[in-house]
Amino acid sequence: MYSIASFFAGVGGIDLGFEQTGEFQTVYANEFDKYASETFELNFPGVKVDQRDVHIVPVEDVPQTDIIIGGFPCQAFSIAGYRQGFDDEKGRGELFFELVRMLEAKRPKVALFENVKNLAGHDNGNTFRVICEQLDLLGYYYTSQVLNAMNYGNMAQNRERIYIVAFRESEDFNKFHWPLPIPLTTTVKDVIDFNKKVDEKYYYTEGKYKGDIYKLLVEATKNDDLKKPAIYQWRRKYVRQNKSGVVPTLTANQGEGGHNVCIVKTKYGLRKMTPRECFNTQGFPKNYKLPKKQSDARLYKQAGNSVCVPVIKRIADNILEAMK
Numbered sequence: 001m002y003s004i005a006s007f008f009a010g011v012g013g014i015d016l017g018f019e020q021t022g023e024f025q026t027v028y029a030n031e032f033d034k035y036a037s038e039t040f041e042l043n044f045p046g047v048k049v050d051q052r053d054v055h056i057v058p059v060e061d062v063p064q065t066d067i068i069i070g071g072f073p074c075q076a077f078s079i080a081g082y083r084q085g086f087d088d089e090k091g092r093g094e095l096f097f098e099l100v101r102m103l104e105a106k107r108p109k110v111a112l113f114e115n116v117k118n119l120a121g122h123d124n125g126n127t128f129r130v131i132c133e134q135l136d137l138l139g140y141y142y143t144s145q146v147l148n149a150m151n152y153g154n155m156a157q158n159r160e161r162i163y164i165v166a167f168r169e170s171e172d173f174n175k176f177h178w179p180l181p182i183p184l185t186t187t188v189k190d191v192i193d194f195n196k197k198v199d200e201k202y203y204y205t206e207g208k209y210k211g212d213i214y215k216l217l218v219e220a221t222k223n224d225d226l227k228k229p230a231i232y233q234w235r236r237k238y239v240r241q242n243k244s245g246v247v248p249t250l251t252a253n254q255g256e257g258g259h260n261v262c263i264v265k266t267k268y269g270l271r272k273m274t275p276r277e278c279f280n281t282q283g284f285p286k287n288y289k290l291p292k293k294q295s296d297a298r299l300y301k302q303a304g305n306s307v308c309v310p311v312i313k314r315i316a317d318n319i320l321e322a323m324k
Helices: 013-019 034-043 093-106 122-137 170-175 213-221 275-281 296-305 309-323
Strands: 002-007 024-030 067-070 110-116 141-148 160-167 231-235 238-242 262-266 269-272
Touching (some): 002 013, 093 110, 122 160, 141 170, 160 170, 213 231, 213 269
Parallel strands (some): 067 110
Antiparallel strands (some): 141 160, 231 262
């Protein structure tokens, strides 16, 4: 069994993808958000999450592991954010250097990092160049690829993310290859229950949200055939139907009822996706537990900030093959 130290662990999406291979086990996790940590601990009962700010975690407190994983915070590089990168005033951009600090001290066999697709082009490629330089300085062999959940994870979500895999040994690196595209056979019906009436709080009704969202939604969806489920998005001033037949990229603000929220039309009315449906869309299994006492807003945020688990599983399978 290969051991994992997980940073910016969130609710454990990357950990789950690795553990699903049956050959990896997370022995240490660091996550600053106490609500995400609670969800993580509920699903990984053997791990007590270190909730300290990663800046103050001494390397001695982190066990020696075979692998280090981390989806370092991406708001600083995201198209949805302000794209400040390493200069992000909240300090989220430079969190990558905390991963470098751990890599330097622990020298794991493999590291996997995940981030928004825009990381590669951010600041005319300078941000990504700095990341590559750091890995070069540490003597790691690395490769990166942008993978879309619907092409590489067979998930009905249009979610492009960049993945960086770094190996300590050149022999392992030379044996690694990225997963190949696979056909998309799952549909939105596999992740969203269009036939079930859900709690009233998820439905859009006249006057519930400020502005004329409801009226525009009704207008945009009035001629739609319920036999062909579609997903809509409220885009600040208009409603857009997602023509590709998959869920648009889930975001952390999914629960707010406003911009970028995915909306579905059912025979019971127009509604938001439920938090469970958002976790389904990220490929979390049905038996993945969501804390009952947490607000929907927190659960939406956790799902939106997480990863597409089946994509991670496929990368983990290939890492395993290279290591063996």
